[in-house]
Amino acid sequence: MLDGPGDPTLDEPARTESTTAAAEKAFDAFAVACTASPACPLGPDPRGYVDELVFRLSRTALPAGDGDAVTAGATLRAVRSVLSQPARWPELQSALVAAGDGDPAGLVRILAPLGGPQGRYDAALATRCNDSRVRVTPGEAADLAGQWAQRFPLFGVAAAQDLVACGPWPSGGPVTPAAPQGAPPPPVLVIGTAQDPRSPQSGAERTAQQLATGRLVRWQGSGTGAYPRTPCVTGLVDRALLTGRAPSQPVVCPP
Template sequence: MVVLLGGCVTPDARWTVPTAGRPLGSPSARPSASSSGVPIAPADWQPCPDAYKAIFPKPPQNVSFSCATVKVPQDWNNPKGSGTFDIALVRGRSTTQRDRVGSLFINPGGPGASGFEYAVYRSVYLPAEVVRRFDVIGFDPRGIGRSSPVKCFSDADLDANFGIDPDPVSDAQFQQSVALARRLAQSCGDKYGDTLRYFSTEQTVRDMDALRAAVGEEKLTYLGYSYGTLLGAVYAQLFPKNVRALVLDGAVDPTLSTQDSAEKQAAGFELAFTNFTNWCRDNASSCPIGPDARAVVTKAIADARAAPVKGQGGRTATAGWVFTAVVSSLYSESSWRTLAQAMQDLQSGKPDKMFALADSYADRDPSGKYNNMFDANAAVGCTDSDDTPTLEQARALQAQWRQKYPLFGGSLALNLICAQWPGKRDPYPTGAATGSAPIVVIGTLGDPATPYEQAPALAKMLGVGTLVTWKGEGHTAYPKTGCIIDAVNRYLIDLRVPPANLTCDK
């Protein structure tokens, strides 16, 4: 019952796609961070030179870090009647900064990934031209990381979640998955009760406008990946006049139903896996499990069901863990060689490389501890979704999708935690960003987690979107290739919108 994520790449964390929305109501009837009358104090930046330690073994050169905490209402619909959340921010500033444009907010996706840590990373690994012109600002969205984190899943339950059969066939196996998902969902309900509804995407977007004001920017410049594209899209709908420039890379189509979104992701992962197997066939010297890598991986999962390999410390390489390793490797073409070697080692009774791939996806450390990525992922994703298939519908879809998408369909049909979620739902709005500045939307043809067709759909929905296409593999495109880098840099710095339907080769 692996949760497939639609998130970005480095550092070792993965981010998921959202599931459902609602039509946009009258903006005048919806409170906003800028018009609610709630005082938001300016960010009180303080030096935090150790911020790098979560990402880098040594202090990076030519960048300094400052940190701040901004308080926001727990419920923007009732700001005076609810408590507050603390939102943690970090600012990376080049020591060679010149001709400053402003602040570039950045989000890696999820929901559940740390924007704080990602901004530290990107302060070093964005194009130098951008870093010299912008402060790079990241924040952990409410419920995530350093920002009033949601934590309701035990390490043991998360191990069980990733280790359980990803595509249970018998009724007994299916009911075992249902029971585990129910335990996970109820643990959040028992701990957080009615406050679970405060972790919705729309609440986070209203936080974003408060953060924009808190750092002193009149308008928002933003780089969002994967689920971060949803945050950007909803922001543009709610606060169109506050948009300076938004880059939405690895685009999510907010208009898709939960079921349609999951099926498109199943097709996307199946396509990415086929591309991996074709690479294995054509690169025998780099892929020791070729020429039929699909048969090898399929057999490895089947063998793990019957007789899982034991690893160091007695850890068992179940079908779920093998499947998670495969999922992890498809987010970046650079991981294909690692997957091939891991599968060869597994055949020889050595699961260490397989576990390393799986753990990088799950954010599981060597001692078996997890951060709160998947707790927050459930809290946000399930709160956002009011059309999750029932358990009965999921069971029927599982059989259908297994036939259409042999490796990934059965698993992606089973959104069993959200199907049993105890909290109230708060779907995000969908609609045009009328009155917004132009927005750049990027899609990658080989993206497994946010399949390409969602990018033109998002650009069209926004009404002010300009589509950029990368003929590449893996999840997200910037800054991986020169054509994309040039187009995004010119847009962020000079507000020069790329030509309509720009296509960049690998």
């Protein structure tokens, strides 16, 4: 079972372009979920609220103690990290409101697992750089930032700038997958989530196409990872794992 796989046909910068588009879509779902309540702490326009906060922090970072500060880029990273976890969306709403009032503590708590000696950011960077054979130059990244600022107004510029992080990392040569051997494998469920900020649903679709026994499942939900958060997907996965039976046609699971 593959839950939220990336698109195996893409390399940089197309891969980051795809995930940035997905992050914008996921933010729209976050905004809709907030404004569905008349008490949305971000007001009637959550995107506008975050845009304004990021602009302010791009001028003056928010002091966070011990010489640290919450910058515009750190705020966007915090937002993207929580978009993949809908259960934490209320926490993100509160942290953004507090930051707007000058209190960075909520954003600092969200960012804490990403940095430091045990942080996830470095590990994710190493994986991303190892998975790409393309290195984007600063000039190319600047050109992309100009284009993506229009197409992806919240995350585009930061995503383009992040592309240069892999510049010093060694890049490998082309890899030719080995031909499959032996009997065909059992059915493999490939699950994509509609509003997944990390792994666009198109990645699951293309992965399923690449697998001889891939069985595509689309969940019309939000966040990263559909199993076991939805009964529809959970039932399909459990049946496949316990009995080896999987749907013969693509399945769409409701939110």
